[in-house]
Structure formats: structure tokens, C-alpha cells
Amino acid sequence: MPYQEAAQLVRAFRHGDQQAFNRLVALYQRKIYNLALGYVKQEDEAKDLTQDIFVTVFRQIDKLKDESKFGAWLYQLAMNHCRNRYQKLRRRGFFSNQSLDDTETGLNLSSGATPEKEYERQNTSRLVREAIASLAPAEKEVILLRDLQELSYEEISEILGLPMGTVKSKLNRARLALKNRLKHFL
Amino acid sequence: MQCTEAQTLFTDFADNALDREELHALTGHLLDCRTCAKEWREFQQILSLMHNLETQTPPADLLPGIHAKLAQRGIFDRAWALVESLNFSLSIPAAAAIFTLAMLAGFLLKTSHLDQPGTLSSRPARISATSHGELLTPRRLPIAPNTMFAVSHEGGRRSEHLAPLAQTTPATRLPPTDRTPRLLSPDIHVLIEKADHESQVALCREIVHHNWQLHRITANLFLVHLPQAELGTFHELLHRHHYALAPAAAAEARFGNGKTVLTAAIRFE
Known part of the structure; x- marks a missing residue:
């Protein structure tokens, strides 16, 4: 920074x-x-x-x-x-009318279909982003700040006004929630 | 180690932040538990996916859009910033309630009798006495000085103190409607000079003795309601003092423009 x-x-x-x-x-x-x-x-x-x-x-x-x-x-x-x-x-x-199951956005990564690599990469990114966006706000915020913005725990703690231990535990729960949402695509 | 406990350590494990004991316990559990081992692999996959996400380039018109918004909201934002700087923390219903009450209060005040021209109110400003001895009724035009009439039992000389009274507007110019409170539209303005406390009290007693209504506005300003038929008697009371009155026609016993009750404002100097 x-x-x-x-x-x-x-x-x-x-x-x-x-x-x-x-x-x-x-x-x-x-x-x-x-x-x-x-x-x-x-x-x-x-x-x-x-x-x-x-x-x-x-x-x-x-x-x-x-x-x-x-x-x-x-x-x-x-x-x-x-x-x-x-x-x-x-x-x-x-x-309300947007979900991971939308045909427009859904992509089965394990399907072995033959889309072009770039198309697959873009769709994977979109899928992950949408899965993040669909999380509860408290979970989404720590994921965005830590895994996408790559801020330190100290910075996140200051931004969210939470103790560092709380930030870490929230982050772990958020990552597990995200994993569960994307389970079918892993 | 239980599976639920193991999964709470995934983030610290990924950050390489576990202490020796936790690390030993977790790795041992992952070797023994296929479910948690699978969970850990998926957890790592998710981290990898997120960390490999490419950031998207912002639209090219982002900055021009910011400037457009700043220009568009300039005045509004300054006003809003001012409100914010006041550090209000009102909910919308509370703000709406206050606004409604303020509007209602304004409406009631506007339509109240207390706000009518010449109306006697608890606020002395409507009929106020200045340090110059003027009686001011702000919504009326001043009458010309030559409409003044001053009398004195000391020879009828006009006093220099009477000049300010020339700016007093006679209430008799108001249309005498039933809705015009008599109290608040003095028909006669009287200035009594050189009146000590005793003579003030004496006059007030005389007024009360005649069953005329007496209202004390300030220490030196009184309002009197008296029947028009008794105006002559009122003149007699005044003759005991060094006084002046306006308008000139009020010196006549028949003054009153058809009213049965007259209101006189008496100011002691």
C-alpha cells in the first residue's frame, strides 16, 4: 500500500x-x-x-x-x-433473482466440458465472485478485505473495528461458508 | 481432536500461524480423518481460487463520473455536509414529527388572535413602549403630527415630550369589527407626564372604582376599557394630571365611532 x-x-x-x-x-x-x-x-x-x-x-x-x-x-x-x-x-x-444456479453464470468446473480455456477462467472467476457476493455481509467483508484486497489482519482489524482474534475467526468461518457454496464446483 | 475443532484451525494452518502443539494435533487428525482431509483440500482450493482472481479494471469513465457527480451535487452536498457537521442523530420519523410540530405551531401562531394587529398579547412587543415614550403598533402607518391634540390643565401648552406620541397610530382607524379585540386596539392614547407612583395608584383606583377594566401591560403602560358613555368621566380623571391624548377627536365626549366600549392606552412618563 x-x-x-x-x-x-x-x-x-x-x-x-x-x-x-x-x-x-x-x-x-x-x-x-x-x-x-x-x-x-x-x-x-x-x-x-x-x-x-x-x-x-x-x-x-x-x-x-x-x-x-x-x-x-x-x-x-x-x-x-x-x-x-x-x-x-x-x-x-x-x-433475489440472481443465484449461483443461474444458467447464465453457472459453470460446472468438473464437468469436463470443452469450453475454451479463457472462457473457463473467466467463468470460474465470475462464479467465485458471485459466491463471495452471496455471503452474509459480515462474512463477505473479511473475505474481500483479506483474500481479494490482501490487507493484513491489523489493517482489517482497524477498518472493521474488531479485535484481531475476531477477524481471524470470522475469516475462517467465511472461508468455510464459501467452500460449502462452491462445493459442487470443486 | 474433534472434526469441528480441526476446521476452526484451517485459516491459522494456512497462515502457518499454529503453535507446535496445535500443528501436531491437526496434522495427526488430518491423517486419521478422511472427511477433514477432504475438507482441508477443498479449503486450499478455495484459497487458491480467490488468490488467483484477477482484479477487474475500473471503467474508463470512473473519474469523469466522479467530477460530474461533484459538480452536480455541489450545492446539495455542501448543505448536507453542514447538516452532518451538526452531528444530528435523528431518525426520519422523529425529524418528520418535529417538522410537523413546527409547521403546526407556525400555523396556530399565524391564525391566533394574539397575532392580530393591535392585539394585546403577553408579548409586549405588539404594543410596546420605547424609551422615547412611543407607543408602537408595527403594522400601522404613523399618523401625521398635526392630528395630535394635547391638553393640559396647566394651560394647554404642548409639551416637548408629546412629540414622540405623534408617531402613535390611533386604533380607531381599524374597522370596528366584532372580531377585533377591543383590548388590543386602543381607541385613545394617553400620555401622563410627571406622574409619581402615588398619582398612578390613585388613577388606577379611580378607574377600578368606576368598574372599568384595567390591564397593566408594563410598569408604566396600562389599558383601560370604559363605556363610551363614560368618556366624559374619563376626561375628568385625566384633568387631574398633566396629560396629552390622541387622536384629537378623543378630547370630545362623543368620540367613539359608534362603539359602546372604548379602549384607552395610558402611559405614565
Whole structure:
């Protein structure tokens, strides 16, 4: 995580350098977009969510007390946005007609079918992503932060406001739940 | 080691974070238990799948979209940020209830008699006395100074203290409807000069003695309701003091524009 670069950019942005904000977006947009995508599955929603997260960063940058902790602060913001959006979409029934059994997304990895390698790889990725997205929010968050964002336990602990032991036990339960969801495809 | 216990150690096992005893117990269990061994293999497969996931490239229009949203929401966001900075934690029903109550209170205040022009209210601002001795009724236009009439038993000289009273608007200009509270629309404004406490008390006693209604607004401002037929008597009471009254027509005993009850505002200087 480019902590120093982020801290410098935050400082510059706070002093009115709008380009610094653009560079902050460039620095973190891939991570935040993938985090959002992992949460809500759908690309358009993930894009909109990512934009909203950075809009909030722009608006609330003055609330960040320690510039060196921009990354953790950004992830906290992002997680809050993701939770809110997830709840909103769920209330609208956004996830009710999407499941791992969808013919469009389903792929039997052990079927021995003959799709092209690339097609198979892409579909495997999509399947895993959708399985992650279908987890309960508490399970999904630790998986996203640890296994996809590759953050340390300390960072996750700070972002989620949980003791490190709790983070580890939640992660283990989440991984077992994910394994059970993908059991038929292993 | 039980199977359930073994599976709780999978993550630490994958992180190579087990202590020697736990490691020994788990590996021994995995050698003995085919079910847990299979679970562990699948667990590893899942980790491998996740760690091999390629991150997706964000859409090219992500940043322009952020700027568009910032421009679009600029004013709203500033207002919302201000609200957020107040650190409110109201639920939507609570906020709605407060808003409704505020609207209701505003409506009641607006339609209340207390808010009518010239109405006597518990708020002295409606008929207020300034340090200059003016009686102010804010919604009315001031009358011209030449409508003033001042009398004095000391020769009828006009006092310099009477000038501010010229700005007082006579309530007699209001249409005398039944809905216009008499109390709050003085028909006559009286300024009594050089009145000590004893003479104030004496006048008040006389007023009460005549069964006229007396209301004390401030220490120096009183309202009196008296029958029009007794206006002459009221004049007689005033003649004992150094006073002035407005409007000029009120010096006549027949003054009253057809009213049976008149309201006089008396201010002591």
C-alpha cells in the first residue's frame, strides 16, 4: 500500500491541489472498484458505488485526522457505502433473482466440458465472485478485505473495528461458508 | 481432536500461524480423518481460487463520473455536509414529527388572535413602549403630527415630550369589527407626564372604582376599557394630571365611532 504517496497526496489535496485528488483516485480506484464489485456483483452498480465513495472522500477529507491513515479511512468509508448500497439493493429485490444456479453464470468446473480455456477462467472467476457476493455481509467483508484486497489482519482489524482474534475467526468461518457454496464446483 | 475443532484451525494452518502443539494435533487428525482431509483440500482450493482472481479494471469513465457527480451535487452536498457537521442523530420519523410540530405551531401562531394587529398579547412587543415614550403598533402607518391634540390643565401648552406620541397610530382607524379585540386596539392614547407612583395608584383606583377594566401591560403602560358613555368621566380623571391624548377627536365626549366600549392606552412618563 503506497502509504507515503497517499499521505502526500492527501496533504496536497487539503491545500487545494485538485490534481492530487485525481491522483488519489487513480491510486485507489482499482482496489475500491473491485471491493464494490465484490459486494454488489453488478458492474454498473459497482461503478456508481465507487464514484459515490470518492465523492464522499472529496467532501469529507477534512474529517481525516491522520493523513498516514488515509487507506484505512478510505476502506472504512467504502465499507459503509457498500453496506448501505447492499441493503438498499436487497430491499429492492436486486439480489433475489440472481443465484449461483443461474444458467447464465453457472459453470460446472468438473464437468469436463470443452469450453475454451479463457472462457473457463473467466467463468470460474465470475462464479467465485458471485459466491463471495452471496455471503452474509459480515462474512463477505473479511473475505474481500483479506483474500481479494490482501490487507493484513491489523489493517482489517482497524477498518472493521474488531479485535484481531475476531477477524481471524470470522475469516475462517467465511472461508468455510464459501467452500460449502462452491462445493459442487470443486 | 474433534472434526469441528480441526476446521476452526484451517485459516491459522494456512497462515502457518499454529503453535507446535496445535500443528501436531491437526496434522495427526488430518491423517486419521478422511472427511477433514477432504475438507482441508477443498479449503486450499478455495484459497487458491480467490488468490488467483484477477482484479477487474475500473471503467474508463470512473473519474469523469466522479467530477460530474461533484459538480452536480455541489450545492446539495455542501448543505448536507453542514447538516452532518451538526452531528444530528435523528431518525426520519422523529425529524418528520418535529417538522410537523413546527409547521403546526407556525400555523396556530399565524391564525391566533394574539397575532392580530393591535392585539394585546403577553408579548409586549405588539404594543410596546420605547424609551422615547412611543407607543408602537408595527403594522400601522404613523399618523401625521398635526392630528395630535394635547391638553393640559396647566394651560394647554404642548409639551416637548408629546412629540414622540405623534408617531402613535390611533386604533380607531381599524374597522370596528366584532372580531377585533377591543383590548388590543386602543381607541385613545394617553400620555401622563410627571406622574409619581402615588398619582398612578390613585388613577388606577379611580378607574377600578368606576368598574372599568384595567390591564397593566408594563410598569408604566396600562389599558383601560370604559363605556363610551363614560368618556366624559374619563376626561375628568385625566384633568387631574398633566396629560396629552390622541387622536384629537378623543378630547370630545362623543368620540367613539359608534362603539359602546372604548379602549384607552395610558402611559405614565
